[in-house]
Amino acid sequence: xxxxxxxxxxxxxxxxxxxxxxxxxxxxxxxxxxxxxxxxxxxxxxxxxxxxxxxxxxxxxxxxxxxxxxxxxxxxxxxxxxxxxxxxxxxxxxxxxxxxxxx
Amino acid sequence: xxxxxxxxxxxxxxxxxxxxxxxxxxxxxxxxxxxxxxxxxxxxxxxxxxxxxxxxxxxxxxxxxxxxxxxxxxxxxxxxxxxxxxxxxxxxxxxxxxxxxxxxxxxxxxxxxxxxxxxxxxxxxxxxxxxxxxxxxxxxxxxxxxxxxxxxxxxxxxxxxxxxxxxxxxxxxxxxxxxxxxxxxxxxxxxxxxxxxxxxxxxxxxxxxxxxxxxxxxxxxxxxxxxxxxxxxxxxxxxxxxxxxxxxxxxxxxxxxxxxxxxxxxxxxxxxxxxxxxxxxxxxxxxxxxxxxxxxxxxxxxxxxxxxxxxxxxxxxxxxxxxxxxxxxxxxxxxxxxxxxxxxxxxxxxxxxxxxxxxxxxxxxxxxxxxxxxxxxxxxxxxxxxxxxxxxxxxxxxxxxxxxxxxxxxxxxxxxxxxxxxxxxxxxxxxxxxxxxxxxxxxxxxxxxxxxxxxxxxxxxxxxxxxxxxxxxxxxxxxxxxxxxxxxxxxxxxxxxxxxxxxxxxxxxxxxxxxxxxxxxxxxxxxxxxxxxxxxxxxxxxxxxxx
Numbered sequence: 001x002x003x004x005x006x007x008x009x010x011x012x013x014x015x016x017x018x019x020x021x022x023x024x025x026x027x028x029x030x031x032x033x034x035x036x037x038x039x040x041x042x043x044x045x046x047x048x049x050x051x052x053x054x055x056x057x058x059x060x061x062x063x064x065x066x067x068x069x070x071x072x073x074x075x076x077x078x079x080x081x082x083x084x085x086x087x088x089x090x091x092x093x094x095x096x097x098x099x100x101x102x103x
Numbered sequence: 104x105x106x107x108x109x110x111x112x113x114x115x116x117x118x119x120x121x122x123x124x125x126x127x128x129x130x131x132x133x134x135x136x137x138x139x140x141x142x143x144x145x146x147x148x149x150x151x152x153x154x155x156x157x158x159x160x161x162x163x164x165x166x167x168x169x170x171x172x173x174x175x176x177x178x179x180x181x182x183x184x185x186x187x188x189x190x191x192x193x194x195x196x197x198x199x200x201x202x203x204x205x206x207x208x209x210x211x212x213x214x215x216x217x218x219x220x221x222x223x224x225x226x227x228x229x230x231x232x233x234x235x236x237x238x239x240x241x242x243x244x245x246x247x248x249x250x251x252x253x254x255x256x257x258x259x260x261x262x263x264x265x266x267x268x269x270x271x272x273x274x275x276x277x278x279x280x281x282x283x284x285x286x287x288x289x290x291x292x293x294x295x296x297x298x299x300x301x302x303x304x305x306x307x308x309x310x311x312x313x314x315x316x317x318x319x320x321x322x323x324x325x326x327x328x329x330x331x332x333x334x335x336x337x338x339x340x341x342x343x344x345x346x347x348x349x350x351x352x353x354x355x356x357x358x359x360x361x362x363x364x365x366x367x368x369x370x371x372x373x374x375x376x377x378x379x380x381x382x383x384x385x386x387x388x389x390x391x392x393x394x395x396x397x398x399x400x401x402x403x404x405x406x407x408x409x410x411x412x413x414x415x416x417x418x419x420x421x422x423x424x425x426x427x428x429x430x431x432x433x434x435x436x437x438x439x440x441x442x443x444x445x446x447x448x449x450x451x452x453x454x455x456x457x458x459x460x461x462x463x464x465x466x467x468x469x470x471x472x473x474x475x476x477x478x479x480x481x482x483x484x485x486x487x488x489x490x491x492x493x494x495x496x497x498x499x500x501x502x503x504x505x506x507x508x509x510x511x512x513x514x515x516x517x518x519x520x521x522x523x524x525x526x527x528x529x530x531x532x533x534x535x536x537x538x539x540x541x542x543x544x545x546x547x548x549x550x551x552x553x554x555x556x557x558x559x560x561x562x563x564x565x566x567x568x569x570x571x572x573x574x575x576x577x578x579x580x581x582x583x584x585x586x587x588x589x590x591x592x593x594x595x596x597x598x599x600x601x602x603x604x605x606x607x608x609x610x611x612x613x614x615x616x617x618x619x620x621x622x623x624x625x626x627x628x629x630x631x632x633x634x635x636x637x638x639x640x641x642x643x644x645x646x647x648x649x650x
Contacts, residue, residue, distance in 0.1 A: 017301050024294050033290050040297030047304035056311035071262050079289045082273050086286040089279045098283040101365040
């Protein structure tokens, strides 16, 4: 692993984060937006694990990323259930089509 | 240090005497969730009404919380007062006066909400156990939020609160608007949580710790001179801003408020009432804790960063209050109107928090005088929260009871209701007057305290005086849309052929009266003094811990 330093890991994390944000902002498909959220969470996870290796953050970073992985699964479960319910009522998961609540 | 010694260390710290005993109210709620789920296996939900377990659990936990609150403040004779601030579970949770205050606040509110759902019957017998599981789960999340002492708990608490709330908003499965509201809520919420997590990772990487009490000293050592020209300062500011985005989402603060009106309109009124009060209270406690973690230390650079943060929060607060009040004008749906009023009130309360940050980061540093004035800000915030609990729950409860009668939540359908059901009409009037902030109701006292602390903060930074003026103007704006509801209810006559509303005094009317009466007590009775004394003690204990 010689030659790979903290900056490289942070760069990967940042790229994942930006990809996720762009995905959330541009995708009109509900599932696509949720994929963007997963990218953002994993970008932060890469950061945590890298920081725990290279800085005094230590085990705290790895613990945090473990919790985030579990939490992402829980959030995905509930988000998919809600998306399914939305589909049952609207016959689409296009986020722009949910426009009955306005004002 | 081998694995066994770590394990024994953790076990000792989590023992009943050290942590678990202090965690008893949360444990009671956890046990009742398991009981709710297991009782279905033996078909007990067929003969046991599902609200009994959560009602019993919340009242028991409330009793314990009230007892420990008075115990900490030495009000119970003969019981030695334990240390003012201690931590639970190896420093993950703080056990201090704010923790206990919010516990009493949240558990009392939980008991009231369970009673409301019992009377209005929104989760039917079939769905009851599911609904109460979600309700209790998110309350535990809020209690974790209000006692967070570590950035891991900050994130976990927010998520544990949000995830059940998404499901509760979409609980009326067959309704189109309900599913749309839940979908929007989950998409916005998950996005905000992701941004916040990235901010936490930056903060943790920079300071090398996730424990909130040591953040300030680590940051003071880290920040270089030169303000925003220093790359470390810029990263710290960015990270703090990202964490605040997540909190601002929970508080429905401008510009992260879009989900709030949609979620409240789509959800049942009971759920809207629950979310508007409980998640706001917990998120404000967490915001105060997070901002206090940034305060202190000796670095001039950290102080100037914090001052900028405080003024920024004040500007955001003023924008939130203005936007909430302006958007409420054109609403035709009561729940949507109350949602915008919730946004406006989040703005007022955020002004108090901003004043606290500004006062603690003045030129004099964190001296005794600054601490005293900052404690007044927190006192105002806590008083406002206590009043807000009753006035918002009262308004949402009345909306729920009226919905059960006339099957509508449109303001125009409320015509003449004030004369048809005088009790609900009068209580609605008290709630709305208190939301406006008219004396002699509790809302006036809370608003006055917050504006007074803004005035003090103006002596350190002129911008706070501008924010104070905007806040006062907003109070006058808000008069018009609240009064419009009352005008429809009282001055217009009930149209021919409209559904007749019949709300009996027992139990619905009595519940509404029970929730509305404290507004008068907290506005004009000796209770004002005892309540503000309790809030002062909580605030000064909290601020005393800042170094």
